[in-house]
Amino acid sequence: MNRFSYARAQSVADAVRLHHATPDAEFLASGTNLVDLMRENVMRPTAIIDITRLPLRDIEATPEGGLRIGALVTNSALAWDARVSERYPLLAEAILAGASAQIRNAATVGGNLLQRTRCLYFYDTATYCNKRAPGSGCGALDGVNRMHAILGASARCIATHPSDMCVALEALDATLHVAGRRGMRALPFDALHRLPGHTPHRETTLADEELITAVELPHEGYARHFTYLKLRDRQSYAFAFALVPVALGLRIEDGVMHTLACALGGVAHRPWRDREAEALLIGRAADDTRAIARYADAMLAQADPRPGNGFKVDLARHAIVRAFELARAHESRPLSAQARGEDSA
Numbered sequence: 157m158n159r160f161s162y163a164r165a166q167s168v169a170d171a172v173r174l175h176h177a178t179p180d181a182e183f184l185a186s187g188t189n190l191v192d193l194m195r196e197n198v199m200r201p202t203a204i205i206d207i208t209r210l211p212l213r214d215i216e217a218t219p220e221g222g223l224r225i226g227a228l229v230t231n232s233a234l235a236w237d238a239r240v241s242e243r244y245p246l247l248a249e250a251i252l253a254g255a256s257a258q259i260r261n262a263a264t265v266g267g268n269l270l271q272r273t274r275c276l277y278f279y280d281t282a283t284y285c286n287k288r289a290p291g292s293g294c295g296a297l298d299g300v301n302r303m304h305a306i307l308g309a310s311a312r313c314i315a316t317h318p319s320d321m322c323v324a325l326e327a328l329d330a331t332l333h334v335a336g337r338r339g340m341r342a343l344p345f346d347a348l349h350r351l352p353g354h355t356p357h358r359e360t361t362l363a364d365e366e367l368i369t370a371v372e373l374p375h376e377g378y379a380r381h382f383t384y385l386k387l388r389d390r391q392s393y394a395f396a397f398a399l400v401p402v403a404l405g406l407r408i409e410d411g412v413m414h415t416l417a418c419a420l421g422g423v424a425h426r427p428w429r430d431r432e433a434e435a436l437l438i439g440r441a442a443d444d445t446r447a448i449a450r451y452a453d454a455m456l457a458q459a460d461p462r463p464g465n466g467f468k469v470d471l472a473r474h475a476i477v478r479a480f481e482l483a484r485a486h487e488s489r490p491l492s493a494q495a496r497g498e499d500s501a
Contacts (some may be wrong), residue, residue: 378405
């Protein structure tokens, strides 16, 4: 671990000012990802700006009927908040499907959104990685790439984003509130994460000094018909990172799909959603399996797998179809036993 300076921000504006004044600075909340990366010399910030004392821990109703979630709310507090578990159970289940209870008790909403990839080559400083060292190459392209991207990747990087929460937030059409030198701005969630292109080390659209202060959920939470289906090697914390998770919300009236939102995780640099393909299902019967299968094909039409992860294409296709079956079959159900931690794995 390299030497670094430390400062505790007294306000959101102070945090932004401190970050802008110091090159290669990083914000610190719980540190569940950042501290690990610093210990391994994957990230070497010259300054740490502690934001843990900022007033960003509230969950509040919005005038539009949604919820505004402070960036320092812990994952556990968010998942078990009665308003979230009742109105946005898709988000609650996604959060509880990730990591261990101990990590969820510490990890924050803002940190979850910005966590780095779990690519083995990114974590191993003895290997090539364009995300860690731009221009050095990508060891995963011709190496061990079973967990890697099949959509939206490039010749520079095929890593995936690891967050479960982000997959649900993509499906829920969340909005981010961000503070920067030019003041506050709102950012649609699907505009946060970048695809790798030629600059895989630039993972988000945020300016260096910008700080996420809150996540806002809209009124529609898909509380009646939803599912978070997470496919992984084993149901245990040691295998917490998914091969393919699916976040799906449906609004079904008289057996017909009137609104839907579906996002995939584990397949790209960001949660993957195809709104054009979703539009093809609007007005279709909820049990129209042929239409749903065509939708799954459309979602994966641009897949470009590597030799080690070609199985993900069929796995994702079947997971999408299964997610629709689960969402329409389960109405207003409580959190699953697995989500509550009752599955001993």
